[in-house]
Structure formats: C-alpha cells, structure tokens
Amino acid sequence: MSVKPDYDWRCHACQSLNCAGNAICKARGFKAAASGQEIHAAISGKPLERWPSRHESQKHLRERMAALSGWKKFFAGLLCGMAAVGGLIFWLSLFSLAADGMLAGMAITGIAILLLAGLLATGGGDQR
Ligand SMILES: [Zn+2]
Secondary structure, eight states, X not given: OOOOOSSOEEOTTTOOEEOTTXXXXXXXXXXXXXXXXXXXXXXXXXXOOOOOOHHHHHHHHHHHHHTSOHHHHHHHHHHHHHHHHHHHHHHXXXXXXXXXXXXXXXXXXXXXXXXXXXXXXHSSSOOO
C-alpha cells in the first residue's frame, strides 16, 4: 500500500521536493512513507537488514556445528546438553521457588552457551 501525502513533501532519501498526491519521489522513486530501516538503507546504500527467522537460525546453527571437526563437534554436543540440563534445573527450581537452584541453572546454561559461542567462533567451516 502506498501513502499519498495531501501536502508537499521532501523525500527522505534525496531531499527533493515533491508535490502533494505523489506516493513516490519524482527524482529517485523513493516512497513518501517509508520505515526508518528503509530510509537508512536508501541513504547508506546498504541492503535492508533482516533478522533471520527462528527456523533459519536453527538451520544455520546445525550447519555450523556439522562443520566442526572431531572433538569440537563432540564438545559442542556436550555443551548443548549442558545448556539443556541447566535450563531444566532452572525450570524445576522455578516451580519450587529455590533461588539457589535457579541461579545454578542459569549459570550452567549461560556458561554452556558462552563456551558454545566461543567454540563456533574459533572452529571449522566457513565464517559467515
Ligand atoms: Zn527522492
């Protein structure tokens, strides 16, 4: 959907003046109503940044873990298990309101995720 301002407007991207009723800039075709991201992309010349979907993130993580060699792959699997155990401890402690257990669970998961991130950053495959 394109918005047609009922007033004269200045283009966000190239600063040209445009007449009321135009939905796009007469100079470069930029929209009258654009998001901050779109304006930033138009001014900086960089493509729109987009967060990967949850599915894409998981696929990417699996690919990176698969690219790890020998002991690193084993260790990464171990850390995923450790993160899951920490999460489980946290949840169980949450229901019994045991603060020590919650802290321990968070610490275990946090350490596992940090180590995993470090492992993935150093190891194997292409860096994207
Ligand atoms: Zn323009």
